[in-house]
Amino acid sequence: MSEAVRQLASEGNGGYGEPSGMLHHRAAYADWIGRMGTVVDPSALMLTVNAQHAVDMAFSDIASQTKVLAVDSATYPGASAAARLRGFQLVPMATDEDGTRPDELLRAITVHRAGAYYSMPTAHSPLGVHMPLPRREQIAEICMKHGILVVEDDACVPLRKAGITSLKSLMPDNVFYVTSTAKSFSPLFTSGVTIPPRQRFQSTLGILVATVWSVAPLTSAIMARIFDERAxxxxxxxxxxxxxxxxxxxxxxxxxxxxxxxxxxxxxxxxxxxxxxxxxxxxxxxxxxxxxxxxxxxxxxxxxxxxxxxxxxxxxxxxxxxxxxxxxxxxxxxxxx
Missing domain, CATH: 3.90.1150.10 (Aspartate Aminotransferase, domain 1)
Incomplete structure (x- = not known):
C-alpha cells in the first residue's frame, strides 16, 4: 500500500489519468486476467468501481441496441436489478446441470426477440454450476450466429478450472467481459474490470465518463502492485x-x-x-x-x-x-x- 501511494504521488496532473484507468494499472489487470485464461490487450479494458458497476455499464450500452434480455430463470439479483433499472424486459430461461440450455437460448432469441444475454458461466449465482466447455461452445455458436450481445459475469474467475475458457475468448466481438477483485481478494480492495466488444468500447467509455468520470486510482494502484508481485x-x-x-x-x-x-x-x-x-x-x-x-x-x-x-x-x-x-x-x- 505504501509503495502504491508513493507511485501515485509521482504521477503528473495530480494523479488524474485516462478515464479508463492508468495504462500501467490496466496492464497489471490484463496480466492477472491472462493468468486466469483470458488474454486481453490492456488498451481494450477499462477499470470500474466494481463488477456491479461494470454490469450496469454494459446494460446501459446494450439498451441502445435492444431492450429484451435473456437470463437464467434463477439469476444473480444484482444483474436483474440493473437490467430492470435500464428498462429491459427479462426473458427467463430454464437451465440444467450445465447451466443455460441452448434450446432455451434459441427460444428466447427466436420467439421473444431477445437481443442480449446475461451469463454467469463460472460458479453461477445462485445455482453454483460451472458451464463445461462443450456447452460454452454451443452457447457461443448460437450468439455469434444471431448477433447476440453477451454480458459475461466472471466475478468468480479464480474458481474456474484450468482449460475451461471464458465466453469472451470464444466470441470476443459479442461479449462484455466483467470481473472484479472483491471475491478474488477482498471487498476492502474491490475494483472492477469490463472488456467490451471492440466496436462498443467508445460508447461504453462514454457511459463511464458520464457516470463516475474515472475510478479512484488508489485501489487500482494497490491491486497493480499485488498483480506485479504475482501475489x-x-x-x-x-x-x-x-x-x-x-x-x-x-x-x-x-x-x-x-x-x-x-x-x-x-x-x-x-x-x-x-x-x-x-x-x-x-x-x-x-x-x-x-x-x-x-x-x-x-x-x-x-x-x-x-x-x-x-x-x-x-x-x-x-x-x-x-x-x-x-x-x-x-x-x-x-x-x-
Missing amino acids: DVVFAERLRHRTAERLALAQDLLDLPASDELSFHVWIPMPLVSAERMARRCLDKGIRITPPTATVVGPGDRAGVRLCLGAPPTLDRLKDALMRIAPFRHETPEAVV
Missing part, C-alpha cells in the same frame, strides 16, 4: 482451499451431493412456498439466507434458496449455522385453511 497466485490457491473446505462442510451437514467444482454458495432447489418458508424460519433463528424472490425471474422452474458460505467468519460459526438450517430442508409446508 494473486497465492491468494487464489488459498481461496480455492478455503472454499473447498466450506463447501465440503455444507455438503456433509446438509446431505448435498459431493462435487469437485467450487462455489462460494450452495443452491437448495425446492418449491417456491417451501423456499419462502425456509427463509423465514432461518431468519427467526438469526440466520440470513437468500430468499427465492431475490433470485427467481418470472415463473421459472428453479425456485430454491441460496446459502452464501463465505459470510460466517469462522468454520465453527458456519457449522453452527448449517446445523440449525439442516432440519428445515425437508419440512412439509403447513396446510392453509
Whole structure:
C-alpha cells in the first residue's frame, strides 16, 4: 500500500489519468486476467468501481441496441436489478446441470426477440454450476450466429478450472467481459474490470465518463502492485482451499451431493412456498439466507434458496449455522385453511 501511494504521488496532473484507468494499472489487470485464461490487450479494458458497476455499464450500452434480455430463470439479483433499472424486459430461461440450455437460448432469441444475454458461466449465482466447455461452445455458436450481445459475469474467475475458457475468448466481438477483485481478494480492495466488444468500447467509455468520470486510482494502484508481485497466485490457491473446505462442510451437514467444482454458495432447489418458508424460519433463528424472490425471474422452474458460505467468519460459526438450517430442508409446508 505504501509503495502504491508513493507511485501515485509521482504521477503528473495530480494523479488524474485516462478515464479508463492508468495504462500501467490496466496492464497489471490484463496480466492477472491472462493468468486466469483470458488474454486481453490492456488498451481494450477499462477499470470500474466494481463488477456491479461494470454490469450496469454494459446494460446501459446494450439498451441502445435492444431492450429484451435473456437470463437464467434463477439469476444473480444484482444483474436483474440493473437490467430492470435500464428498462429491459427479462426473458427467463430454464437451465440444467450445465447451466443455460441452448434450446432455451434459441427460444428466447427466436420467439421473444431477445437481443442480449446475461451469463454467469463460472460458479453461477445462485445455482453454483460451472458451464463445461462443450456447452460454452454451443452457447457461443448460437450468439455469434444471431448477433447476440453477451454480458459475461466472471466475478468468480479464480474458481474456474484450468482449460475451461471464458465466453469472451470464444466470441470476443459479442461479449462484455466483467470481473472484479472483491471475491478474488477482498471487498476492502474491490475494483472492477469490463472488456467490451471492440466496436462498443467508445460508447461504453462514454457511459463511464458520464457516470463516475474515472475510478479512484488508489485501489487500482494497490491491486497493480499485488498483480506485479504475482501475489494473486497465492491468494487464489488459498481461496480455492478455503472454499473447498466450506463447501465440503455444507455438503456433509446438509446431505448435498459431493462435487469437485467450487462455489462460494450452495443452491437448495425446492418449491417456491417451501423456499419462502425456509427463509423465514432461518431468519427467526438469526440466520440470513437468500430468499427465492431475490433470485427467481418470472415463473421459472428453479425456485430454491441460496446459502452464501463465505459470510460466517469462522468454520465453527458456519457449522453452527448449517446445523440449525439442516432440519428445515425437508419440512412439509403447513396446510392453509
